């Protein structure tokens with residue numbers, strides 16, 4: 001295990017970004033894949049999962065994305081076991097708004113009491129007095145769910161005023177919901193599905209960048225269905241690189257407010273992804289890749 005640095009490593013690909021008053025490396029880590037199959041239960045290789053988290057911190061990654069619904073609670077407990085007491089530079093971003101049913105389904109849980117319980121469970125499981133960033137997850141497994149977010153978002157603002165949350169964000173949200181949230185309280189990030197092949201938020205990303213709000217794409221590598229594209233494979237072959245590396249390098253170049261949280265349960269993939277995100281892409285290659293999602 002490498003030492004945990006005290007300052008976020010500006011030398012990681014993409015450098016750093018500031019979420020409110022928290023400096024994070026733009027190359028982060030998504031912890032969802034650490035739970036068992038279907039993001040339920042404990043991992044088959046518990047020691048391996050702990051080692052991946054320690055490797056991420058040791059490499060200087062200072063942004064870890066998680067949720068109480070992963071496992072449920074399993075991923076947060078692994079994070080605590082691997083990394084607590086946390087380095088001052090490490091920032092954990094979590095999500096509330098969904099719970100799991102017995103079959104592993106994702107069920108909306110956005111009543112005020114659901115959100116209060118979720119925030120307290122995150123605090124307990126992570127061993128924290130205050131959560132750095134909490135995203136309100138609005139959509140569900142079927143996709144985005146238009147409609148007002150005022151009531152659940154105001155509940156989180158209340159918890160923020162109590163000192164239990166430092167910064168707020170939204171996830172699986174429409175442009176209208178993101179705009180509505182900002183009329184209620186400042187947000188520091190938006191976490192939506194986006195990658196080379198899913199470009200529905202292209203316009204939104206620029207608008208958020210102008211406001212200093214981070215855009216954090218989930219499924220940057222395609223999630224449960226790995227990204228596959230002839231153009232991606234062609235560029236990767238020319239660069240003698242893995243397609244995953246090209247996909248991450250493209251995201252870092254796409255906009256300065258994009259933060260990466262690729263998920264992996266493998267320390268080797270983590271190192272490969274970190275190195276791959278630094279891949280230089282020419283303007284021609286960027287143009288070629290840009291066509292994939294259009």
Ligand SMILES: NC(=O)c1ccc[n+]([C@@H]2O[C@H](COP(=O)([O-])OP(=O)(O)OC[C@H]3O[C@@H](n4cnc5c(N)ncnc54)[C@H](OP(=O)(O)O)[C@@H]3O)[C@@H](O)[C@H]2O)c1
Pocket residue numbers: 029030031032033065066095137171172191192217218219220221222223224226242244261262263264265266269270272273
């Ligand atoms: N807001 C939301 O609703 C929401 C939804 C989904 C996810 N998220 C967050 O977003 C993060 C990222 O999403 P994700 O983890 O689902 O998907 P992802 O990052 O797009 O892809 C993860 C998958 O890619 C594989 N992978 C990673 N690196 C690889 C490599 N170098 N070569 C081959 N395969 C590789 C992983 O398998 P291995 O384990 O074998 O490496 C895993 O199956 C999650 O961890 C979670 O924190 C948020």
